[in-house]
Amino acid sequence: MSLTENTPRTGRPATPARRLRFTDEHGRRIRTWELLLRYVLLLAVLALTVGPFLWQLSTSLKGPTEDIFSSPPAFLPSHPTLHNYARVADTIPVWDYALNSLKVAAANVVTNCTGSALAGYALARLRYRGRRAATLVFVLAMLVPAESIIIAQFTTMRELGLNNTLVGVVLPGSVAAMNVLLMRNAFLNLPYEIEEAAYVDGANAWQRFLRIALPSVKGTLAVVAIFAFMGAWDDFLWPLIVLSDPSKFTLTIGLNYLHGTFADDERLVAAGTIISVAPLIVLFACLQRYFFRGVGEGAVKG
Amino acid sequence: MASSTVSRTHPPRPAGRPAARPARRVRRHLPTSPWLFAAPGLLVTAVFVLYPFVSTVIDAFTDRRTLVPGHFVGLANFRELLHDDMFWTGLRNSVLYVAGTVPALVVLPLLLALLVRKNIPGITFFRSAFYTPVVASIVVVGLIWVWLLDERGLVNSLLQTIGVGRIGFLSDQWLLLVSAMAVTVWKGLGYYMIIYLAALAGVPRELHEAAAVDGAGAVRRFLTVTVPAVRSTMILVAALSSVAAFKVFSEVYLMAGPDGGPAGEDTTLVMLVQRTGTGLTGRVGYASAISLVVFAVTVILMLLVLRADRREDV
Numbered sequence: 001m002s003l004t005e006n007t008p009r010t011g012r013p014a015t016p017a018r019r020l021r022f023t024d025e026h027g028r029r030i031r032t033w034e035l036l037l038r039y040v041l042l043l044a045v046l047a048l049t050v051g052p053f054l055w056q057l058s059t060s061l062k063g064p065t066e067d068i069f070s071s072p073p074a075f076l077p078s079h080p081t082l083h084n085y086a087r088v089a090d091t092i093p094v095w096d097y098a099l100n101s102l103k104v105a106a107a108n109v110v111t112n113c114t115g116s117a118l119a120g121y122a123l124a125r126l127r128y129r130g131r132r133a134a135t136l137v138f139v140l141a142m143l144v145p146a147e148s149i150i151i152a153q154f155t156t157m158r159e160l161g162l163n164n165t166l167v168g169v170v171l172p173g174s175v176a177a178m179n180v181l182l183m184r185n186a187f188l189n190l191p192y193e194i195e196e197a198a199y200v201d202g203a204n205a206w207q208r209f210l211r212i213a214l215p216s217v218k219g220t221l222a223v224v225a226i227f228a229f230m231g232a233w234d235d236f237l238w239p240l241i242v243l244s245d246p247s248k249f250t251l252t253i254g255l256n257y258l259h260g261t262f263a264d265d266e267r268l269v270a271a272g273t274i275i276s277v278a279p280l281i282v283l284f285a286c287l288q289r290y291f292f293r294g295v296g297e298g299a300v301k302g
Numbered sequence: 303m304a305s306s307t308v309s310r311t312h313p314p315r316p317a318g319r320p321a322a323r324p325a326r327r328v329r330r331h332l333p334t335s336p337w338l339f340a341a342p343g344l345l346v347t348a349v350f351v352l353y354p355f356v357s358t359v360i361d362a363f364t365d366r367r368t369l370v371p372g373h374f375v376g377l378a379n380f381r382e383l384l385h386d387d388m389f390w391t392g393l394r395n396s397v398l399y400v401a402g403t404v405p406a407l408v409v410l411p412l413l414l415a416l417l418v419r420k421n422i423p424g425i426t427f428f429r430s431a432f433y434t435p436v437v438a439s440i441v442v443v444g445l446i447w448v449w450l451l452d453e454r455g456l457v458n459s460l461l462q463t464i465g466v467g468r469i470g471f472l473s474d475q476w477l478l479l480v481s482a483m484a485v486t487v488w489k490g491l492g493y494y495m496i497i498y499l500a501a502l503a504g505v506p507r508e509l510h511e512a513a514a515v516d517g518a519g520a521v522r523r524f525l526t527v528t529v530p531a532v533r534s535t536m537i538l539v540a541a542l543s544s545v546a547a548f549k550v551f552s553e554v555y556l557m558a559g560p561d562g563g564p565a566g567e568d569t570t571l572v573m574l575v576q577r578t579g580t581g582l583t584g585r586v587g588y589a590s591a592i593s594l595v596v597f598a599v600t601v602i603l604m605l606l607v608l609r610a611d612r613r614e615d616v
Contacts (some may be wrong), residue, residue, distance in 0.1 A: 030422065049435055049488070055446075059449065073456050116343060119339060128337065141347045148600065151579035151584070152355070233439065237552065255442070
């Protein structure tokens with residue numbers, strides 16, 4: 001689960017001698033040539049995965065007089081400038097779009113954390129008629145691909161008069177079934193004794209939920225929060241369908257518009273993409289372990 | 303993190319144990335309270351998933367449009383599908399997308415996981431770096447690659463530098479589709495790598511050592527020890543990636559344009575749903591029929607993968 005945490009950062013010196021000895025996860029020695037080969041491959045994959053982002057960053061920092069099409073390519077801007085970022089803001093209301101994305105993502109985090117914790121607790125801990133049916137509803141909902149009901153979601157939103165609003169962007173995914181089931185599992189995995197004691201002491205469901213169960217599932221809640229944020233910030237198809245008024249656009253839709261209208265201005269589009277991706281990369285850098293943990297939990301349940 | 307350590311040491315308990323005891327005295331909450339807990343989630347799921355699903359099924363048999371209520375037309379939409387070239391193009395592209403991306407997404411992340419598995423210095427940095435494309439929005443990723451694969455972009459200037467010449471990745475119908483697939487694989491690598499890393503942690507090392515003692519080389523050990531040990535994970539990855547690939551929208555939309563490339567030949571099924579069913583003149587009924595096909599194929603894909611799982615068990 002915690003892939004990064006128990007990883008020792010360096011090999012242990014095996015002997016008092018100055019030569020370092022690198023061992024694998026089973027404590028066996030790794031030969032030098034194998035180690036070198038590994039690093040060569042790692043650097044190659046690094047260039048392939050992170051390189052494109054850096055190229056985009058480099059393009060966004062190149063001034064209007066610099067040739068961005070040169071062959072062989074110039075990897076570093078000769079005179080780095082933030083000019084293109086100012087131009088994006090002049091071309092589209094990019095900061096408004098960023099704010100819209102932030103609103104949508106924040107709302108998605110709040111509704112998903114609240115809704116899935118509450119429902120997950122009800123499914124895991126409370127006894128009532130119809131609990132199985134309620135669980136089944138969430139399981140079935142998780143199996144329906146959003147893409148196959150997106151037109152009906154759009155017409156539903158029109159019927160509710162919420163199309164072309166940010167509320168309409170948030171609502172369909174505001175309590176994702178997958179998150180409910182994740183929280184249910186987290187609650188099921190808690191030892192019951194403590195809650196039982198509180199129960200005997202007369203704590204009601206709300207008190208047990210808020211004071212005892214919820215603080216114990218903070219880790220899963222953090223995973224739900226992060227994936228809700230990332231999901232909403234990155235979402236494309238649904239906001240594309242539900243938003244038509246350019247003043248309501250989120251960043252992804254705004255970027256698509258920027259690309260559609262100013263495709264020939266690579267520096268401009270590059271600056272726009274960097275504005276859009278930077279916050280998430282920072283978030284990821286700070287909270288990696290929850291991102292990795294979420295992949296594990298999501299994959300097992302999904 | 304504390305919660306997960308706790309959960310390791312205690313087996314899951316059956317829910318609802320309290321009511322098995324004589325609990326009249328402590329049952330202070332109103333009998334409706336469990337439903338209050340579940341209400342927000344159930345409401346959202348009912349209104350925005352179940353109701354749209356039911357209405358998709360119903361609309362598929364009507365001629366409903368965005369602004370015009372529909373009438374029952376029987377199987378007319380489905381009959382029209384059979385003769386709609388664009389539908390077959392979309393179905394072909396979506397199926398090709400599964401065939402093109404799934405094998406790569408099952409194998410490459412496993413190799414990557416083997417590469418980042420050993421705890422050599424700096425490996426946590428590499429793991430995180432390889433995950434970056436997963437974090438980025440598909441729009442960002444799509445636009446980055448549109449620029450990289452541009453006629454005058456980085457890839458082409460590198461190709462020209464080494465004397466290959468420029469390739470129209472984004473102008474040829476088939477190259478476009480293949481490029482989009484490559485982008486999907488590129489973005490998915492890190493995600494499935496993490497899934498495989500967790501699975502590899504559970505492979506007992508005795509197996510590897512026994513095979514090594516028997517003189518099996520690295521490739522042979524990979525095929526006879528690693529692959530069988532992570533087989534169920536490979537099937538999980540195949541299931542996840544094939545369903546995702548069949549529903550592909552954003553990559554192709556961004557790289558080939560809203561109209562799906564030259565003469566719409568790169569249109570995928572979900573692009574067709576979006577194009578047909580939205581906007582003020584959207585043909586909701588017809589788009590719902592296509593949506594049902596998307597749903598049906600997704601279910602079939604999942605069943606096929608599950609069957610593969612069972613067959614290999616025997």
